[in-house]
Amino acid sequence: MRSKIVAGNWKMNKNLAETEVLLAELTAKLPDTKAEVMVAPTFVNLAAAVDKLKSSTIEVIAQNMHFAESGAYTGEISANMLLGIGIDTVIIGHSERRAYFGETDEILSKKVAAALANNMRVMFCFGEELEDRKSENHFKVVESQLKNALFSLDASSWSKIILAYEPVWAIGTGETASPEQAQEMHAFIRNTITNAYDSGIANNVSILYGGSVKPNNAVEIFSKPDVDGGLIGGAALVADDFIAIIKAIS
């Protein structure tokens, strides 16, 4: 069901002590909100975060997982391990996984399938690079990322999918897509899903924007009708900034 979501992707930041400090600040300051609030600390701190947030409405989610159930995959983490510590939502397809860890659409479609087979929710990330936008290929690129990883799913699986449009040129750069650019792409995404499935599925999926969302631009971005919230990187590491972004959800 379409809902407002603000999620913090902590990436490779915060050791255990720092994680506990940030979570304590967030729980102390969390405002009343209609948004689902999520945080994604690193793997080693997930269990501690789940424990720390057990009486909070903030959900702990994972930044990644492997597609295999178990086996000889040194350094990897399975769906079953996440579920075992109470985590049932996972980010898949972040541009940093694609760029630095060779995750192709084919690998990502296997990860999505594995998460869904385990009844997990998937926050699927995608978005064009600067070159794609400059050459006006951004719609084509986004359409193919969605098609290759998601469009062979059964219609019923879409209730478990959250989308996060993150233009690569806006991640960690301080350069945000304008609210109009975000709205234009989010509307395109809904239209693409309508064509592949139907408008019911397209209108029920939450589509988050990610890429340099900050307290000073969140209200405007979140006010757009097809933007259902944000996936926040840098600003999610500072309690007051993340709280201000949560408050930007109306």
Ligand SMILES: O=C(CO)COP(=O)(O)O
């Ligand atoms: O990659 C992001 C969230 O997944 C966005 O990162 P920034 O908010 O730091 O640009």
